[in-house]
Amino acid sequence: LFAGQTEFLKGVVAMNGLPPDDRLEVCFAGRSNVGKSSLINALTGRKGLARASNTPGRTQEINFFTVGDDYYLVDLPGYGFANAPLPVVEKWQRLLKSYLSGRATLRRAFVLIDARHGIKAVDEDILTLLDRAAVTFQCVLTKVDKIKAADREKVFDQVRTALSKHPAAYPEIVLTSSEKGDGIATLRSIIATLE
Numbered sequence: 550l551f552a553g554q555t556e557f558l559k560g561v562v563a564m565n566g567l568p569p570d571d572r573l574e575v576c577f578a579g580r581s582n583v584g585k586s587s588l589i590n591a592l593t594g595r596k597g598l599a600r601a602s603n604t605p606g607r608t609q610e611i612n613f614f615t616v617g618d619d620y621y622l623v624d625l626p627g628y629g630f631a632n633a634p635l636p637v638v639e640k641w642q643r644l645l646k647s648y649l650s651g652r653a654t655l656r657r658a659f660v661l662i663d664a665r666h667g668i669k670a671v672d673e674d675i676l677t678l679l680d681r682a683a684v685t686f687q688c689v690l691t692k693v694d695k696i697k698a699a700d701r702e703k704v705f706d707q708v709r710t711a712l713s714k715h716p717a718a719y720p721e722i723v724l725t726s727s728e729k730g731d732g733i734a735t736l737r738s739i740i741a742t743l744e
């Protein structure tokens with residue numbers, strides 16, 4: 550589905566810069582450094598497509614990627630921490646919130662959760678915003694290669710319990726590793742079946 554046909558379209562810094570809402574759109578949200586850009590690279594099979602980095606706050610714009618003429622994949626700036634001056638951070642956070650609550654063609658928001666940390670208060674804020682905006686969201690656990698199989702169950706339960714309180718949550722939780730490839734094919738097929 551994605552290989553060879555995903556291209557970077559543009560980075561957006563204000564709502565009036567969004568591309569026309571003329572196709573299916575899915576976005577990747579999550580705390581800074583959770584692995585959003587890495588996941589997009591893994592999904593599309595193109596390593597350097599979305600810029601991934603060790604520095605939290607690397608993605609500072611809403612980055613749009615096109616998959617043929619069918620989809621937009623959207624890489625969002627992280628929330629929760631950023632290595633930038635406060636006014637700049639507040640500007641992104643406002644943009645992020647406007648985007649998440651005001652994009653008609655946004656079919657699903659994938660909310661990435663670090664498998665080592667589970668859902669935090671800052672994540673809850675975003676989940677609540679998505680509930681209010683009636684945007685269906687799905688949780689994706691990232692970096693599962695960094696935890697022991699036994700600990701996966703624990704985070705999984707924590708996330709499942711948290712999701713049960715959110716009306717906009719899609720119940721299936723996807724476990725992924727962009728490094729090792731776990732869950733990538735699953736996530737591709739989830740996106741491919743959206744209408």
Ligand code: GTP
Pocket residue numbers: 579580581582583584585586587588600601602603604605606607608609625626627628691692693694695725726727728729
């Ligand atoms: P911001 O744009 O700053 O919000 O970060 P991001 O969510 O886009 O995270 P990014 O993809 O840049 O990854 C952050 C760090 O985590 C990088 O050093 C990645 O190499 C690492 N990382 C991402 N996914 C995985 C994974 O599945 N496994 C492991 N071990 N490391 C990962």
Ligand code: MG
Pocket residue numbers: 585586587600601607608624625
């Ligand atoms: Mg990023």
